[in-house]
Amino acid sequence: MTNWKVILNIAKTHLLTKMKSTVTAALGVTFGIGAYITLVSFMTGLNEMLDSLILNQTPHIHLYNEIEPTKEQPVALYEQFKGAFNVVESVKPKQSQRKIHNALPILNYLKKDDKVMGATPQLQANIFYLSGSIELGGNLVGVDIMEEARLYNIRDYIVEGTAEALKNSENGILLGAGLAKKMSLSMGDRVQISTVKGDIFPLKIVGIYQSGIAEIDNIRSFANLKSVQRILGEAQNYVTDINVKLQDMGEAPAMANVLSKQFKIKATDINEANAQFETGSNIRNLITYAVSITLLIVAGFGIYNILNMLIYEKMKDIAILKATGFSGGDVQLIFMSQAMIIGAIGGILGLIIGYGLSVLIDNVAFETEALPTITTYPINYNIGYYVIGISFALLSTFIAGWLPSNKAKRIDPVRIIRGT
Amino acid sequence: MELVLETKNINKHFRKPVDFHVLKDISLGIKKGEFASIMGKSGSGKSTLLYILSTMDTDYTGELFLNNELATGKPPQELSRLRNKHIGFVFQFHYLLSEFSVVENVMLPAKKLAEKSHAEIEHDAMEKLKMLHIEHLAKQRASRISGGEKQRVAIARALINSPSILMGDEPTGNLDSHNSENVFSIFKRLKEEEGLSLLVVTHDEDFANRTDRIIQMEDGRIVS
Numbered sequence: 030m031t032n033w034k035v036i037l038n039i040a041k042t043h044l045l046t047k048m049k050s051t052v053t054a055a056l057g058v059t060f061g062i063g064a065y066i067t068l069v070s071f072m073t074g075l076n077e078m079l080d081s082l083i084l085n086q087t088p089h090i091h092l093y094n095e096i097e098p099t100k101e102q103p104v105a106l107y108e109q110f111k112g113a114f115n116v117v118e119s120v121k122p123k124q125s126q127r128k129i130h131n132a133l134p135i136l137n138y139l140k141k142d143d144k145v146m147g148a149t150p151q152l153q154a155n156i157f158y159l160s161g162s163i164e165l166g167g168n169l170v171g172v173d174i175m176e177e178a179r180l181y182n183i184r185d186y187i188v189e190g191t192a193e194a195l196k197n198s199e200n201g202i203l204l205g206a207g208l209a210k211k212m213s214l215s216m217g218d219r220v221q222i223s224t225v226k227g228d229i230f231p232l233k234i235v236g237i238y239q240s241g242i243a244e245i246d247n248i249r250s251f252a253n254l255k256s257v258q259r260i261l262g263e264a265q266n267y268v269t270d271i272n273v274k275l276q277d278m279g280e281a282p283a284m285a286n287v288l289s290k291q292f293k294i295k296a297t298d299i300n301e302a303n304a305q306f307e308t309g310s311n312i313r314n315l316i317t318y319a320v321s322i323t324l325l326i327v328a329g330f331g332i333y334n335i336l337n338m339l340i341y342e343k344m345k346d347i348a349i350l351k352a353t354g355f356s357g358g359d360v361q362l363i364f365m366s367q368a369m370i371i372g373a374i375g376g377i378l379g380l381i382i383g384y385g386l387s388v389l390i391d392n393v394a395f396e397t398e399a400l401p402t403i404t405t406y407p408i409n410y411n412i413g414y415y416v417i418g419i420s421f422a423l424l425s426t427f428i429a430g431w432l433p434s435n436k437a438k439r440i441d442p443v444r445i446i447r448g449t
Numbered sequence: 450m451e452l453v454l455e456t457k458n459i460n461k462h463f464r465k466p467v468d469f470h471v472l473k474d475i476s477l478g479i480k481k482g483e484f485a486s487i488m489g490k491s492g493s494g495k496s497t498l499l500y501i502l503s504t505m506d507t508d509y510t511g512e513l514f515l516n517n518e519l520a521t522g523k524p525p526q527e528l529s530r531l532r533n534k535h536i537g538f539v540f541q542f543h544y545l546l547s548e549f550s551v552v553e554n555v556m557l558p559a560k561k562l563a564e565k566s567h568a569e570i571e572h573d574a575m576e577k578l579k580m581l582h583i584e585h586l587a588k589q590r591a592s593r594i595s596g597g598e599k600q601r602v603a604i605a606r607a608l609i610n611s612p613s614i615l616m617g618d619e620p621t622g623n624l625d626s627h628n629s630e631n632v633f634s635i636f637k638r639l640k641e642e643e644g645l646s647l648l649v650v651t652h653d654e655d656f657a658n659r660t661d662r663i664i665q666m667e668d669g670r671i672v673s
């Protein structure tokens with residue numbers, strides 16, 4: 030049977046008469062939580078931006094033929110050398126095509142699968158961009174542009190022109206931004222390209238493509254699949270890559286495995302392709318939590334100190350309360366409530382300040398050539414972080430309040446009363 | 450006659466710094482409506498005994514009864530409640546909560562007891578203050594009144610829950626003769642008008658002589 034009204038009233042009186050200490054302690058929590066919210070919103074915003082930058086452009090499964098040597102060299106098939114120790118020197122890749130055999134049936138098969146959001150054919154051709162007497166090596170990717178737009182947000186990276194313009198032109202090209210700059214070309218100009226065999230084709234620039242990754246923008250351009258097939262003089266079923274986007278990214282490794290066996294083809298999944306990428310995100314998260322926890326520990330020590338001082342000052346009051354019938358538990362609750370009030374007020378203020386700073390950062394212009402779709406610093410407004418933040422504040426003040434309040438609980442009133 | 454307070458063979462030792470047998474076989478009873486005083490030389494164990502009787506000190510052997518109910522061995526939570534409801538305590542140094550107003554100080558034990566509404570408690574507190582002629586100080590901060598006034602506030606606080614017994618450890622020890630006389634007459638009136646039982650430690654011979662009974666202590670024993 031706890032009489033909360035009395036306990037909270039005493040706690041409130043203590044806090045109000047010690048306004049300075051109360052404010053100091055609460056501000057400690059405010060800084061801790063404010064810093065946490067700001068950092069975590071910014072860092073995860075950054076993570077998400079970088080994730081989407083890479084992940085948006087990366088298929089979940091990539092099917093292609095790899096040029097590689099046969100696993101079994103012909104000598105191993107020869108009966109008479111069975112069991113012998115065969116040495117083969119100067120192994121060459123096996124005679125094979127980059128072309129995916131049966132590409133159209135595979136595409137049809139994939140498009141019927143419920144787990145597949147989309148499957149797009151690509152034809153990657155090595156070409157040269159001709160600019161006067163200079164030949165720039167690069168590649169031209171033949172794509173189904175509308176599917177690329179639907180699945181990989183390619184529109185975000187078309188900085189000039191439109192996806193539709195490419196679709197509607199027989200010999201249009203989406204030129205890489207780096208290339209356009211190097212060759213001083215712009216929308217509407219013509220660019221000459223040359224195939225490896227030496228055939229030259231003029232293409233019309235209907236758009237500029239900028240992925241934000243310089244290595245890509247300096248070599249890659251897009252054109253319609255049919256155009257590229259025609260340039261290479263290949264049939265309509267000539268496809269070198271199939272990109273698959275799944276409904277659930279998590280199924281990529283298993284599915285890649287199955288497809289690889291089923292179609293005797295190389296299949297890499299997104300986790301394999303982006304293994305290093307996770308590390309960056311993890312380090313940013315680590316920094317965020319390390320800084321926030323440090324600040325909160327400092328705030329916790331502040332609360333611990335202030336409560337300790339308060340209890341020392343209020344020794345007599347505690348003795349009186351106990352002598353007039355308040356139990357040790359009541360006294361502990363009085364001081365715990367003070368800690369929790371400081372934690373709650375400081376924490377909520379911290380959330381507000383954190384939110385304010387996030388909004389501020391969110392509105393700071395952040396324009397960089399590398400990231401064409403980004404205009405301001407990225408912020409992740411996830412309500413979950415606010416829940417974590419306030420829980421953090423309450424937990425740390427609870428721990429900081431526990432020890433001093435437990436001491437107050439055990440104070441022997443007789444010793445205090447005698448002491449005077 | 451019924452006893453509000455009774456002890457049987459209470460013994461207490463202080464073990465630090467050396468073993469010291471401070472209370473020896475204390476057996477006594479306080480009747481309902483009795484005004485008893487404890488006298489004895491300094492160091493004879495009067496305060497020590499009073500702390501045991503008020504249930505604040507539980508480190509002793511023997512038995513303590515309050516209203517014929519055994520208090521010895523009860524858990525601290527229950528002792529707190531017992532103290533809250535049945536025992537009023539007045540110290541030599543008028544201990545008040547200095548950040549609270551006079552009336553809030555008086556109300557606090559009743560709020561803890563929570564048997565009455567806030568309005569009733571406030572009314573009771575004002576009654577007690579009136580009885581002690583300090584109702585005009587009700588809204589003052591407890592730290593801003595004189596020593597004699599503080600002592601009367603402490604008495605009002607001790608009375609707020611209508612306890613079975615009021616204990617005092619030299620309640621007049623710090624007061625001048627005028628205020629001392631005042632406190633005595635308040636005690637006397639409480640005994641006569643409200644039938645309150647009182648047990649007061651004092652060094653003041655005049656004070657003690659005017660009480661119903663003097664309990665004389667010497668070296669931790671009751672000698673008469």
Ligand SMILES: Nc1ncnc2c1ncn2[C@@H]1O[C@H](COP(=O)(O)OP(=O)(O)OP(=O)(O)O)[C@@H](O)[C@H]1O
Binds near residue numbers: 464493
């Ligand atoms: N915490 C303690 N540890 C050891 N000895 C103590 C302790 N408290 C009191 N004493 C001793 O116990 C004896 C009794 O103390 P107590 O305070 O009961 O005396 P008293 O009769 O109230 O004296 P006074 O009239 O001066 O108030 C004293 O000799 C004192 O020194």
Ligand SMILES: [Mg+2]
Binds near residue numbers: 495496497618
């Ligand atoms: Mg004493």
